[in-house]
Amino acid sequence: MAKVKVYVDNRPFEVADDQNMLRTCLQLGFDLPYFCWHPALGSVGACRQCAVKQYRDADDKRGRIVMACMTPAAEGLRVSVHDPEVVAFRAGIIEGLMESHPHDCPVCDEGGECHLQDMTVMTGHNYRRYRFNKRTFRNQDLGPLVNHEMNRCIQCYRCVRYYREYAGGNDLEEFVLRNLVYFGRHQDGVLENEFAGNLVEICPTGVFTDKTLKKHYTRKWDLQFSPSVCVHCGVGCNTSPGERYGVLRRVVNRYHGDVNGYFLCDRGRFGYEFVNGDRRVREPLVRRDSPGEKLEPVSKSAALERLRGILDGAKILGIGSPRASLEANFALRAWVGPERFHAGVGDGENWLTGAMLGALRDGKARSPSLHDVELSDAALVLGEDVTQTAPRLALALRQSVRWRGFELADRFKIPRWLDHAVREIAQDSRSPLYIATPNSTKLDDVATETFRAAPGDLARLGFAVAHALDPESPEPPALSDAMRSLAGRIAEALKNAQRPLVVSGPGLCSEGVVQAAVNVAWALCRSGKPAGLSFTTLECNTFGLGLMEARPLSESLSVLKQGLADTVVVLENDLYARAPKEFVDELFAAAKHVIVLDSLLNRTGEKAEVVLPAATFAECEGTLVSSEGRAQRFFQTFVPAGDIQASWRWIRGLMIATGRREAAAWEGIDDVVRTAAETLPALAGAAKAAPEAAFRAAGAKIPREPHRYSGRTAVHANIDVSEPQPPGDRESALAFSMEGFPDQPPSALTPFFWSPGWNSIQAVNKFQEEIAGPLRGGDPGTRLIEPGTNGHKGYWGAAPAAFQPKSDTWQMVPLYHIFGSEELSQIAPAIAELIPKPYVALGEQGAAQLGLKEGDEVEVKVNGWARRVAVRVRADLPSGVAGLPAQLPGMDYVALPAWGSIVKAG
């Protein structure tokens, strides 16, 4: 990239030469309208909205109309945005786009944040001349997430370009021609792509809107927002949840240049409704003395009274949570002491978390951001079904394979932003992506090669790749020729790359897989490659909990049995999803008292003596550590009714009540973070994740509400006609108000994107240092995990032996579902509709061997766990391996992978 001088309306500007003039003009602050262009999708020249006048030289007074999005910024280029002829042309384009638009803004969900509205106003087109009949369409039912209203369509093609070309979907197409192009599925049905929800933001008007919002619709200007972080997996996508009247209404993307960019996954976008659900604990619940009694709601003071009785002289043991904030976990750890603080995850996952953190901190391989992942030019995915466990990472990996195409385009001087030209010359040439998993994945369509095997064999493949890269890395015993040759090809591809990447994670709960991934990354590093090592984490704060060095969950029972503790405090966790039922039952039986802090009443809460209502991500502040190792702060969206408060505040209160005066110093969340950082050096950076509560912008707080927020004086008029004081916020620099700093706040404190004339989410253009680059002042969050400087730490030891299928038992591996395998989102009604019923998956050979066909009832038994489920026959599973869906609602925990039996139900 070099700098060139261009002239816009005769003003000279130094700009980058690797961009088109639309992006350049937007970057320079010109309001140039556009539709088909999108920063993540590039230029295709369809809508003709961003027309500018181009002049040959300073003497050329006539000029010619060109599309800014298709015009490269070149030395001496002269364009005019304001030339009257081109201004009229742009108004004419809008007039054409609006020919058949229904003008139904008052009843359209997009109204008030509609790019089409914004652009129409921007061009000045305001009078309708088209007097003929409009074309009309029939809409489709696209499932519970996305609403379809085709009459509003302006044929900009963004939806299909995003869905098909960017996200890899293949069930959304354009049909027919002329002014009758229909964007939809071949027939009604649920959109199959895991990132379909982004259509809501990609569509510049109201064709695709959020169907979950529809049920409790509120205009953007009437929502109260906060800067937030998604809690539905470990990736750490930034979100902007919106609330009104105490109901969380929706979640939209909050751009982050390094993490989620412009897009979220559907679990992250539509999982929010658990916050409004009837499974919420909204007031303290207490069980009467006799054991069989039910939990009953009581006042906060009654609950605290009861707790004082329980806690008086109690020896407490705490169980933390990978879905609770750093502050909540730290507060619990501080309360019960590091020796009595146990990880609220299965021992296997806990070990893997430690191993992954260790590898990232001790080795030289760096954990990449999603942006880094997109920049990778060769990748190996080992063991992880990324689309299901860390969906947004899969979308980033899908972009990474485009590098080969970019190189081709570079060779023929095709600008990388000229999207269709790049895709045409690239055709099927893709950067290497190798996917080794037990089951087929939704990324297989862009993979160079896939490899289906049992976890042990996946580990062996990884070890073989590492060995091929560095002979010092141990070689798996008795390697087959086929695997050696595949490993050779993978090693070659990674070695030849500039920015190779290894992706793995705890999904299969396999030590060998994680160790093999580490060996591959380290072997690459040893050969001088800047290898990335990306581990997924299953929950939003897995790494945050991991950094607290909690004791294994299994030890908690012996601690109780030894009498070292008698009271168990469970933080935001359903232990029945973490350990076998027998274990958890025994643990609770061994405890004199069980206290649960959670936002949801689950199987664990049902066993508690006291349940305290914990705030969800929308109701409190907190810090989460993503799988990248990035500490990010989420901020309270709204003040919940009742006694709901952040878990760490409950703990602080209980500590003070039981004489632990040091907790009194935690007046706000910043104090907790500071104490945590002082106590645990690994968390030192967490305090810098966002500005502290004392931060003020030009002396003012940051408003959570848009300045057009309506009805402030009337919202509570049914209760009291005098307008109440807005709730205070001592935890952050944000205010529950429309008043405050009127300009752009620091990126970590930006609740929503809005700029004059830009009411839609595309206002984000105005918040970025450069379009599609970092947000002004830098993207939010701080990385807590950086590679070590110690040099080579030595490879993980021996690879497992080759997998041997057995005749009568099956190796059961977990199969993940974006909709279903995560505790919080699975109770959001729209997501719940998409969760599969429990099943066992078998390969065709296995099914034939047992005489089973699709849908047959079977009894599955694994180490004492048993369940009747239906059979799913799938072609992808390797011989001897069967799959069980992970963490589906209503399925008890079973430790996998493990051998199990499948018997036809009689």
Place this chain on the structure above:
Amino acid sequence: MEKVLTKNIRPDLSYVDVQAYESSGGYEGLRKALAMAPGAVTEEVKKSNLRGRGGAGFPTGMKWTFVPMGPDAPSPKYLVANADEMEPGTFKDRLLMEGDPHQLVEGLIVAAYAIQASTAYIFIRGEYFLSEERLRRAIAEAEEKHYLGKNILGSGYNLEMVVHMSGGRYMCGEETGLLNALEGKRANPRTKPPFPQVSGLFGKPTIVQNVETLSNLPHILRNGIEWFKSLSLSVDAGTKIYGVSGKVKRPGLWELPMGTTVREILEEHAGGMQDGLKFRGLLPGGASTDFLVEEHLDVKMDFTEVQKAGSRLGTGTMIVLDDRTCPVGMVRNLEHFFAQESCGWCTPCWSGLSWAEKALEAIEEGKGNAVDLDHLEYICKLCAPGNTFCALAPGAVEPLQSALKYFRADFERHVADKRCPWNHQA
């Protein structure tokens, strides 16, 4: 006048097989070409001044020079014959394919050799069943004679030839829309640059040429460039197949020297207007060209002169308007076609042409107003070259803008009388 392209075509249009073709000098041009270096063939075609006969008139040899050559050039490279003759009023390529298919096959081999393509596609309009059948037969014969396949005539050059039948869309005739269609995609046009010569079919260097253009190549190679230039009456070399449709005495096709005047074609070859009808105007080169009228009858039908007269030679096959046919109705019919065939990609085209169609429909049915006329003028400007993604819309508004210029009074009468004067002559 010497017949070149049509000399083998039989009056009964029966199949001309390889022996018959060879006996009139067929495949001699190919033998000559194979004896030359590929670059020399390109140079020869460049010097011959052959211009593309598909409508745009781009110099053929020049186009080939943009194809990357040499050992580092991307491979494979492709050659495509554009035989998707969808332009209303145009049927010249059909004659060439049905009447003398080997001529096209030989032309393709010559062009493919010049750019060192390894596969040549013939993309044929979906309804041209006979063309398909005869080309398949000709290709089979050529393969048997080693004009096609591996090591053609011992030259070491290999070429495979594939016939592909179009699904049937006007856009398939646009060269990049054609390439998308050939790849199995929607026939939307592609971004240019990059041009197909650099990134074409399957992202590889590709030349797309019209059937008539390709059919000239064997003769240029066989008889030389001076001969080829001498065939013409103008600066644009060679002969041209001209056609006339409409209410003339003898509608049809004639191979004539390039630069024959409109009057000669219309009056001598087509026999003039049918009895009782008067000439009002004509579209000189298919539906997407501006009207020429009485004052233009002495214009030479070549690329340069027709352009000077304010229109385009296009395909050289004219559609004649007479005084008993409503010009508004004719333009309405054409704009209906163009609006329907718009791929729906760029706004001026899909919205502008639909609006034009509706406005013309209203005017023709006596429901138009003065604002509609103004808006039609406006749509013509909106769809000007450069404002749209491809040439469809600029071409589509050519008959409209010129009709508004030459037949304005007829449009205004429709509006003033609130009826079509032709359809309501009671």
